[in-house]
């Protein structure tokens with residue numbers, strides 16, 4: 393049973409991607425297709441950040457190592473959806489026109505912090521292999537703590553870009569704060 397768990401989580405994790413590809417090919421994105429793809433990929437990036445952060449508390453609550461076995465894969469999905477999200481913005485929205493993109497990054501704080509979050513994901517994604525865990529040893533754990541910073545940047549990005557609707561960004565931020573507090577609590581008791 394356990395051997396099917398990881399592949400099942402993998403299949404579930406690519407469903408949002410399949411869904412957005414389906415919507416693109418069958419013209420089901422609504423009146424603002426680029427906005428729809430940006431929102432969809434952005435939200436799924438945040439969902440995968442929350443799922444990745446939830447694995448350690450889940451392991452502590454259930455005493456099952458299985459959660460840790462899928463944590464790295466979920467982290468890679470964060471990078472995958474964040475890169476799709478960035479590509480939508482850079483490639484589809486701005487058609488690789490670097491000057492206005494650069495202006496956005498320096499002028500709009502939500503773009504700046506989103507971009508910073510994506511940059512911080514690069515060292516995590518490139519060191520996610522078993523080989524890199526062995527090479528980096530204790531430093532691997534230290535480096536991968538960057539996911540906490542990424543989570544905070546991601547929620548700030550969502551709060552700052554939402555001019556009127558604050559409910560969803562607030563919910564995600566509360567979930568992220570809760571997950572980070574749970575870690576602190578476990579650290580104190582262990």
Ligand code: HEM
Nearest residue numbers: 430431434435437438474478481506507509510546550553
């Ligand atoms: C970890 C990284 C990131 C996360 C978690 C994230 C998350 C999100 C979320 C949740 C949304 C709103 C979705 C909705 O409205 O339902 C969003 C929108 C957006 N994001 Fe990101 N994002 C990230 C990185 C980036 C990067 C790197 C860029 C570009 C440089 C970017 C540019 C945008 C833009 C332009 C929007 C749409 C703003 C609008 O509605 O006008 N994001 N993002």
